[in-house]
Ligand SMILES: *[C@@H]1O[C@H](CO)[C@@H](O)[C@H](O)[C@H]1NC(C)=O
């Protein structure tokens with residue numbers, strides 16, 4: 229291309245014109261014009277060629293950008309300040325006591341919902357007790373996990389929070405109240421009208437999912453965000469070690485936090501036994517049989533997997549990340565509990581990504597000692613490291629994945645890649661059958677499949693179509709998974725870009 233253009237521009241038409249024309253000046257002008265056009269034309273061709281050369285030279289950089297691109301926030305920013313109608317808090321002499329249930333993130337979101345409920349009901353919130361009987365078997369108190377004084381102080385303009393019930397109310401009769409799931413503001417207003425007539429204290433035995441995701445007053449939604457992202461900080465021992473570990477990871481460059489759900493109870497509960505041997509399959513089945521509160525007993529693992537209801541296996545995660553283009557030198561932090569089968573099932577993933585690290589790889593045993601017997605505090609470290617990672621990948625959905633994704637959206641739409649498990653299983657099965665190989669083709673398919681699953685700004689999803697009543701509320705996207713639009717705002721341009 230380049231050669232051809234040079235040749236045509238050098239065979240100048242000057243000679244033909246010179247002999248045949250009486251009005252030389254006209255021809256000279258024409259000639260000048262023509263060569264100017266020719267010159268510009270050839271320049272453009274050359275610059276296009278140059279662009280191509282340039283492009284191929286910077287190609288790795290562009291790919292790198294795609295791998296780690298933080299969706300660059302698109303002009304969106306957190307907006308959690310109350311509106312002008314918002315009134316300063318009053319000192320209410322009625323109290324809500326709460327027992328927070330579930331794992332770390334169920335408790336965190338539940339606590340913030342209780343802040344909002346106390347505000348709606350014009351009550352003072354007593355620092356929640358944490359449920360010790362739950363699966364987590366953890367004796368941590370609120371102050372062990374969270375910065376209690378900061379929580380109280382930070383919410384001063386919103387809700388009065390106290391450490392304990394006043395002495396004189398300790399033996400007062402309490403209304404024990406199971407709030408309904410995903411309740412609306414009017415549910416709590418109606419309750420207020422009735423309950424405070426007879427009681428000064430109400431006790432709430434469970435805090436998970438007691439407040440609707442949608443259709444709440446804007447100031448209540450913003451309050452939930454202030455509570456979760458501002459007021460509810462981790463206690464300083466957790467905060468300090470978390471920051472240290474993030475720095476250590478950063479010293480190697482960018483890192484992926486992988487929330488790999490491949491624990492025994494998770495596999496048993498979901499009935500997913502793909503890739504496991506018979507002994508293991510039986511072990512998981514027995515565990516499921518014996519766990520009373522798991523209602524599904526007979527599960528067909530194949531069907532479950534085909535529907536996309538199974539956590540990806542460590543090997544599948546490896547194929548996934550490699551196909552997305554992450555180089556084998558990438559540092560991957562495993563934000564996970566104990567992996568089923570131990571090292572056996574991690575071998576393939578580690579072979580693809582040798583810089584696979586756990587908490588105890590990057591922290592000393594001394595540093596981890598005080599967290600060792602506290603699953604919740606240890607989970608808090610994983611949470612912090614996941615929120616701060618360059619890319620977050622959850623292999624399965626759950627409270628932790630949702631909370632981390634939500635906070636990453638809030639902080640500027642940091643990349644969260646949510647695997648399309650149902651789509652991926654089809655590809656993985658083709659690899660198993662020999663119909664597809666790992667390589668450029670798979671890379672293209674997987675990259676395409678995840679183009680819109682990278683945590684870019686979007687409004688929270690509503691319920692699935694055709695759902696009614698409780699199911700409608702159940703299938704809505706969780707407020708804390710995507711607090712957009714209430715707590716994330718954009719300028720005009722960014723809104724047009726959605
Ligand atoms: C709470 O107090 C405010 C301000 O005094 C009042 O307008 C509102 O109706 C009260 N809400 C309930 C549920 O009692």
Ligand SMILES: *[C@@H]1O[C@H](CO)[C@@H](O)[C@H](O)[C@H]1NC(C)=O
Pocket residue numbers: 528529530531
């Ligand atoms: C599980 O489901 C698959 C696919 O529908 C089917 O082929 C298989 O026979 C089922 N297995 C059992 C044990 O029912």
